[in-house]
Amino acid sequence: MSAVDFLSLATAGVQGLHPYQPGKPIEELQRELGLSRIVKLASNENPLGSSQKGVAAAAGEIPGIHIYPDDNGFRLRNKLAERHGVAPEQLVLGSGSSDVIDMAARSFLGPGVNAVYSEHAFAMYAIYTQASGAAAKVAPALPADNPQSPHGHDLDALAARVDEKTRVVFIANPNNPTGGWLREAPLKAFIDALPSRVIVVLDEAYTEYVEEEDFPNGLRWLDDYPNLLVTRTFSKIHGLAGLRVGYGVASPELAAVVNRVRAPFNVNSAALAAAEAALDDEAFVQRSRENNRQGLAQLSSGCDELGLAWIPSVGNFLCIDMGRPAGPVFDALLREGVIVRPVANYGLPNHLRVTVGTPEENAFFLRALERVL
């Protein structure tokens, strides 16, 4: 049998995807580098762990895991609907909110149409768009010296890229990896001016961390904009990243379309139960928010002392300008036992994104950074 080039048989979108780059678990890295301790500040996980209510609920599901999950996520959907004052059929449950974003892309994107998003925005928007075969129209970000939002979403530039073939606009608020955010009035005006046939995916993965007064809650706009899909996750402030659960909220009409491509049983039983319980743990959310506020202050003042610039952040991470190519700094930090996130693939080759840890982890990172620089 002659060799077949399977990639040439794949869809055009898949042919253009960057191949998957496997990583190594911490334990492997630890063994390879011979380190006694590794502090991982790379994935915007919650340094306080998980809601103990969530943990207990997940553990309670384990003895029954021979049974398929409730495909409809009946209880979690109802609880979220009640919490947010929407109907259960407005919910789209996902294996993390990235799953919901993927569902939106699969529903509306394909060859011949396009998606609009910003430079430096969350990497999955580009990947889902590419996988679908749709064209990507990427708006340049605000300049680095913009006083309100350096490297932030430029709403005018985004609006200018929307044309009659645009099906989806992806917006992250706050944005990852920059940490910047969009204020209520301009974001609402942006959505208001869009043709109602353009789906707006408003990714609010980090919204629970934000304490700024002028920060919008996209869920309040659902009645006004049937074309709006707001996504949220349990991976960040709720500390359930390992279980994979998130959700989207939209008009019943839009949610019905997106739910068509939802995979059966896409949220596992432990995740459904943990998410439901975590919603009741407001104390844990509060503590996480507090730790984050203090950690952001600790990291940013530590950077100031080292003479490093950083992008003002309302997320649970800080994007720090190393003032030089960040790759070697990343490598050196790794040898010091600190894993952070290089963001060269986000068009920020001099920055490293650092997740807010516990006070002790933040100090560990700052000491390592000082030694490395």
Added chain:
Amino acid sequence: MSAVDFLSLATAGVQGLHPYQPGKPIEELQRELGLSRIVKLASNENPLGSSQKGVAAAAGEIPGIHIYPDDNGFRLRNKLAERHGVAPEQLVLGSGSSDVIDMAARSFLGPGVNAVYSEHAFAMYAIYTQASGAAAKVAPALPADNPQSPHGHDLDALAARVDEKTRVVFIANPNNPTGGWLREAPLKAFIDALPSRVIVVLDEAYTEYVEEEDFPNGLRWLDDYPNLLVTRTFSKIHGLAGLRVGYGVASPELAAVVNRVRAPFNVNSAALAAAEAALDDEAFVQRSRENNRQGLAQLSSGCDELGLAWIPSVGNFLCIDMGRPAGPVFDALLREGVIVRPVANYGLPNHLRVTVGTPEENAFFLRALERVL
């Protein structure tokens, strides 16, 4: 704002998908019907529960669920590779094997090409094909009175439907919901005769239950057929349906393409650990197989006594011909506290698919069926 028909904006494939039908959890049904006990023999779950090694490993992961899963599934991939004598890069991990089948569809199917599968085959082949926008070429099944495999895959009919636009052939062995199976020599000859540019997705979700001598193991053919993707699941004999984990094995070249569309973190931490541990629990697999053998005999002789025909099965379920439209029988069984699976949507309107339960559950079902008929 005028009302927008979002479905008309969706991709052609999604427009043709049948909308998602939400179900209700057992507890809801129990309350509604006022039943003290419900026996669910509807989803081919393992009536013996899960491997206790798997359960313990999953429970051990719960305290660390604020951390993302190992995206690469390093340890599970290596363990599966060792078990099956393949390289780790030949593995594709999925959130259930349906996720892997979906990935194959997303990689190779789209408008302008087609997929080939059999009538009465697993329903997701049709759904994934439709979602992609590809055409479906459905081969009629063998007739109901075929002595070897009533309602089974007709390999000649399948081969006849493969044309130059065929990208994927889906084959289930054994097939769900019929329970029939393909023997080694004819299946190998079928694959051998296919052009090497046609991907064969060989779905072996129920393979661990089969004890027939002439039953093939698709993994042994991987060296001969770089276009072969064999899928397996932990949802059935391993009893991990609630956690969502399965896998595919293919040539490194084919696996690399399919892995391109794998969602990040698609297998959660508890599932990765449970699957790894379950692979070591050969005693549980053995016990499950034994319970299944006895249960199939119990169900089929019970049907014989009731004068009902059934399709010979090597899976963990029996497809029973009610000799009349099965819908009312299904409803009546529900009121007796037994949930089974109607298969009218599989083109078998007179059949009900019944999962093999414990001896006591099987007897409970047979008594209910006798009352109902």
